[in-house]
Amino acid sequence: MKVVAFNGSPRKDGNTATLIRHVLDELEREGTETETVHIGGKSIHGCTACGKCFENKDKKCVIDKDIVNDCIEKMLEADGIILASPTYFADLTPELKALIDRAGFVSKANGELFRRKVGAAVVAVRRAGSIHAFDSINHFFTISQMIIPGSSYWNMGIGLSEGEVEKDEEGIRTMEVLGQNMAWLLKKLNA
Numbered sequence: 001m002k003v004v005a006f007n008g009s010p011r012k013d014g015n016t017a018t019l020i021r022h023v024l025d026e027l028e029r030e031g032t033e034t035e036t037v038h039i040g041g042k043s044i045h046g047c048t049a050c051g052k053c054f055e056n057k058d059k060k061c062v063i064d065k066d067i068v069n070d071c072i073e074k075m076l077e078a079d080g081i082i083l084a085s086p087t088y089f090a091d092l093t094p095e096l097k098a099l100i101d102r103a104g105f106v107s108k109a110n111g112e113l114f115r116r117k118v119g120a121a122v123v124a125v126r127r128a129g130s131i132h133a134f135d136s137i138n139h140f141f142t143i144s145q146m147i148i149p150g151s152s153y154w155n156m157g158i159g160l161s162e163g164e165v166e167k168d169e170e171g172i173r174t175m176e177v178l179g180q181n182m183a184w185l186l187k188k189l190n191a
Contacts, residue, residue, distance in 0.1 A: 001031075001032045001033065001079045001080070001186045001187075001190055002032065002033040002034070002035070002077065002078045002079055002080070003024070003027050003032055003033070003034050003035075003078055003079065003080035003081070003082060003118075003182065003186070004034070004035045004036075004037060004074045004075065004077075004078040004080075004081060004082070005020045005023070005024060005034065005035070005036045005037070005081075005082035005083075005084060005122075006036075006037050006039050006071060006081070006082065006083050006084065006096065006099060007020055007036055007037070007038045007039065007040055007084050008039055008040045008083070008084060008085035008086070008092060008093040008095050008096030008099075009040040009041075009084070009085065009086045009093065009124065010040040010041035010093070010095075011040070011086075011162065012038050012040070012041075013162065014086070014124070014162050015086065015124040015157060015159045015160075015162065015163070015164060015165035016040075016084050016085065016086050016122065016123075016124040017036070017038075018124075018157070018163065018165050018166060019084065019122050019123075019124055019155075019157045019165060019171070019172075019175050020036060020082060020084050020122055022172055022175035022176055022179065023082060023120070023122060023175045023176075023178050023179040023182070024036070024082075024179065025176075025179065026175075026176050026178075026179025026180050026182075026183060027080075027179050027182060027183050027186075029183075030180075030183035030184075030187070031183075032080075032183055032186060035074070035078075037067075037071060037074060039067065039071065039095045039096065039099060040085075040093055040095050040096075041095070042066070042067060042095060043066055044066045044067065044068060044094075044095045044098040044099060045063050045065070045066055045068075045098060045102075046094070046097070046098045046101060046102075047061075047098070047101040047102050047105060048063070050062060053105050053106045053109035053110070054105075054108075054109040056109075057109060057110055058110075059072065059073075059076065059106060059110050059113065060072065060106065061102045061103075061105070061106050063102070068098070068099055068102045068103065071099055071103065072102075072103050072106055072113075075103060075113075075114060075117075076113060078117065079117060079118060079186055079189070079190065080117060080118035080119070080120070080182055080186055081114070081117055081118070081119050081120075081146070082119075082120045082121075082122055083096060083099075083100070083119070083120075083121055083122070083137045083140065084096075084121070084122035084123070084124075085122075085123060085124070085133055085137070086123070086124045086125070087123060087124065087125040087126070087128075087129045087130045087132075087133045088133075089129070090128070090129030090132045090133070091129070091132055091133050091136055092123075092133045092136050092137065096137075097136070100136075100137070100140045104140055104143065104144060107144055112144065112145055114144040114145070114146055115144065115145040115146070116145065116146070116147060116189070117144075117146050117147070118146065118147050118148075118149060118182060118185055118186055118189065119138075119140070119141035119144070119146040119147070119148055120148065120149060120155065120178055120182055121133075121134050121137035121138055121141070121148075121155050122155050122156075122175065122178075123137070123154075123155060123156040123157075124156070124157055124158075124159065124165060125156055125157070125158055126158070126159070126160045127158070130154070130156040131154060131156075134154055134155060134156060147185065147189070149178065149181040149182045149184075149185045150181060151174045151175075151177045151178040151181060152173060152174050152177045153170060153171075153174045154174070155174060155175070155178055156171060156174070157171030157172065157174070157175065158171055159171075
């Protein structure tokens with residue numbers, strides 16, 4: 001089994017990456033292969049509503065000058081997908097939103113490519129607004145007919161400066177429980 005995590009933070013080693021690492025550590029303990037793809041800060045074009053993915057049905061977006069098609073390919077190969085973002089003005093980063101929109105349309109255009117994969121949101125926040133970012137990511141999972149594991153709280157960690165999220169004991173525990181529940185669910189689905 002494999003889980004791929006997409007880090008939407010422009011800070012490659014920031015709080016979002018720390019939270020992802022706690023989830024992936026639990027998955028790896030259970031024998032799941034993991035990979036993190038850093039998309040934050042990269043030039044990723046938003047969806048242009050051209051509809052070519054519905055015409056071509058080739059599991060790709062017609063925009064091919066960024067990393068989105070590589071990301072879609074990694075999503076297709078994975079059993080589980082983690083989408084992670086810091087909270088920017090009570091929502092996710094534009095890079096992650098562009099990936100969600102384009103991958104979502106490609107999935108729909110090709111017969112629900114992500115159907116029954118496991119999806120989990122991870123959100124870093126300074127103080128407030130994380131629930132909206134968390135919901136935005138989960139909307140992608142539900143409309144894609146994916147399965148979402150729960151945790152001991154909403155999947156968020158609090159911190160501003162790099163590494164500060166490690167002081168959020170409840171947030172770290174939430175990520176660990178998320179990783180454990182995701183591993184359990186993946187095993188059940190692949191039994």
